[in-house]
Amino acid sequence: MNQQEIAFMGRITAGLSHEINNVLAIIKESAGLMDDILRLCPENVVPHQDRLFKASVNIRKQVDRGVNIVTGLNRFAHSMDEPWTQVDLNELTARITFLMQRFGRQRRIRLIAAPHPEPLIIQTDPFRLEMLLAAGLDFCLVRAGEGSDIVAQARLVEGRPAIWMGSGPDVSPTLFAAKGPCPQDLLPLQADVKHLNADIFDVGTESLPGLLIQFR
Amino acid sequence: MEKGTKVLLVDDEVEFVRTLAERLEIRGIQALVATDGAEALQVADEQSPPIVVLDVMMPGLGGIEVLQRLKENHPDIQVILLTGHGSTKEGIRGMHLGAFDYLMKPVHIEELIKKMGEAYEASR
Numbered sequence: 026m027n028q029q030e031i032a033f034m035g036r037i038t039a040g041l042s043h044e045i046n047n048v049l050a051i052i053k054e055s056a057g058l059m060d061d062i063l064r065l066c067p068e069n070v071v072p073h074q075d076r077l078f079k080a081s082v083n084i085r086k087q088v089d090r091g092v093n094i095v096t097g098l099n100r101f102a103h104s105m106d107e108p109w110t111q112v113d114l115n116e117l118t119a120r121i122t123f124l125m126q127r128f129g130r131q132r133r134i135r136l137i138a139a140p141h142p143e144p145l146i147i148q149t150d151p152f153r154l155e156m157l158l159a160a161g162l163d164f165c166l167v168r169a170g171e172g173s174d175i176v177a178q179a180r181l182v183e184g185r186p187a188i189w190m191g192s193g194p195d196v197s198p199t200l201f202a203a204k205g206p207c208p209q210d211l212l213p214l215q216a217d218v219k220h221l222n223a224d225i226f227d228v229g230t231e232s233l234p235g236l237l238i239q240f241r
Numbered sequence: 242m243e244k245g246t247k248v249l250l251v252d253d254e255v256e257f258v259r260t261l262a263e264r265l266e267i268r269g270i271q272a273l274v275a276t277d278g279a280e281a282l283q284v285a286d287e288q289s290p291p292i293v294v295l296d297v298m299m300p301g302l303g304g305i306e307v308l309q310r311l312k313e314n315h316p317d318i319q320v321i322l323l324t325g326h327g328s329t330k331e332g333i334r335g336m337h338l339g340a341f342d343y344l345m346k347p348v349h350i351e352e353l354i355k356k357m358g359e360a361y362e363a364s365r
Contacts (some may be wrong), residue, residue, distance in 0.1 A: 043298065046325045047254050050347035054260040057350055061267045092347060096326040 028108045031152055035105025042099040049091045056084040097123045104151040112151050114179035114186055115140040121158045122177050128163070133171045136162065139178035145186045147240050153217050161190045161225075161236045164210055168192075168234035175234075182239055191228065191235030200228055201237060208236070242358045244269040247288060251281040251307065252296040252323065264350055270357075278302025282310055285318065291364040292357050296323045296346075297331045305335055312339040319360035323348065 026034075060081045063074055071077065100120055115138075122138040129136040158177065165175045169192040178189045182201050189200075205227035207215065218225050222241045229235035248270055252258040255276050262272035273288055275281035279302055285293065293311060297304035308320050322343035324332040332343030341360045344353060 043325050043328075046346060047257065051254060051257045051260065053347040054257055054264065054350075058260050058264050061264055065267070088347060092326070099326050 031105045031108075035102045035152075038102035038105075039099055042095045042102060045095050046092065046099075049088050049095065053085060053088040056081045056088070101155070104155055107151070109148060109150055111146055112149050112154070114145040114147060114188060117151060117154060118158070118177045118179045118188055121155050121162070124155075125159055125162050128166060129175065132166055132169075134166055134169055135174045137174055137176045139176050141179045141181070145179045145181070147186050149221055149240070154221055157214055157217050157221065157223075157225075157238065158188065158190070160211060160214055161188075161238065164208060164236060165190050165192060165234040168229070182237065185239050185241065187237055187239040189228070189235065189237050192233045200235065201226075204228055204237060211236075242270070242354075242361045245271050246292070246357075246361060247271045247273060247290040248357060249273045249275060249281065249284055249288070249290040249293045251275045251278070251293060251299075251304070253277060253299045254296070261348075261350075265354075268354065270354075278304070278307040281307050282314075285311055285315055289315065289318075291318060292360050293318055293320045294323060294353070294357070295320050295340075297328050297335065297343075298325065305331060305338065308335055308338055308340055317364055319364045321353075321356055321360055 060078065063071060063077055063081070066074070068074070097120065101124055104120070119138040119140065122136045126136055162175065162177065169175055173192050175190065175192050180187055180189060182189070207218070207225045208227045211225060218238075224239050224241070226237045226239065227235070228237045248265065250258045250262055250265075250272055253276055258274050258276060262274050265272040273284055273290060275284050278299055281293070281295070284290075295304050295307060304322060308322070311318050311320060319341040320335075320339070322332050322335045322340045323346050324343050325346055329343075329345070335343055341363060342356055344356060
């Protein structure tokens with residue numbers, strides 16, 4: 026996809042996410058009004074009043090869930106605004122982990138974003154980096170066992186900004202001592218990796234997948 | 242905020258603004274409604290509400306422009322902006338232009354009422 030196509034996708038997605046947010050706002054207010062009216066009624070006048078209250082609570086809970094999703098979608102849409110810009114790897118890692126949650130859930134695997142204690146700012150192509158991270162998470166998801174966690178962590182490795190994705194109890198510095206070459210499955214993304222001024226390494230073991238994307 | 246205080250709600254989403262108005266009326270707040278910027282300015286001229294709750298993204302006369310005109314013609318009116326999650330920059334811009342504060346849609350009504358109370362105190 027060229028930049029014009031990406032920008033078009035981003036613009037439309039941002040617009041639609043705004044519309045969906047408005048719909049959710051109306052649903053939330055309507056459920057709230059139902060609640061208000063039920064509370065005005067004396068007890069036992071409205072049949073099944075407690076079930077109506079429960080339904081209203083459910084509606085609002087799902088609206089909050091919808092708002093979360095739409096916010097994530099909107100941020101994803103805006104990641105397509107600029108072809109090359111400043112990005113905080115903490116924010117980007119959190120965003121892609123959120124966007125990929127569903128795919129983790131389908132495999133009963135939790136995706137967790139682990140931020141660096143301070144912002145890790147780099148100049149990059151946010152959309153293509155998101156695509157690369159998504160491919161990396163897919164790589165880990167396929168290899169991790171059901172019930173496990175996959176962590177996406179923004180960190181410094183050898184003084185360079187990096188993102189580690191993997192499964193396993195702890196991330197120790199020795200994990201990055203033996204960096205293997207880019208895994209076979211991700212070789213088609215080498216052009217993107219080069220465009221992003223990064224290197225990608227296999228830092229997994231036989232039983233625990235792990236990838237390191239290190240920026241130059 | 243006293244019972245019967247007038248608040249003008251401005252949003253192009255008719256169902257949203259009418260339902261919110263109904264909920265505020267239940268709580269003793271006199272809610273006026275406008276569904277576009279031009280109507281909002283007319284109602285503000287006629288009714289002088291101390292508080293305006295104003296959607297940022299509206300077709301035609303947008304929320305920021307309405308805010309600017311309100312502050313020119315009615316400097317004592319306090320404006321609370323409503324923004325979507327992708328429009329927080331507009332909320333911040335609005336505050337630089339004199340808005341009292343901004344809230345994200347969908348709003349929690351308790352949070353909105355609390356903010357309106359603070360804005361009402363600021364308007365006195």
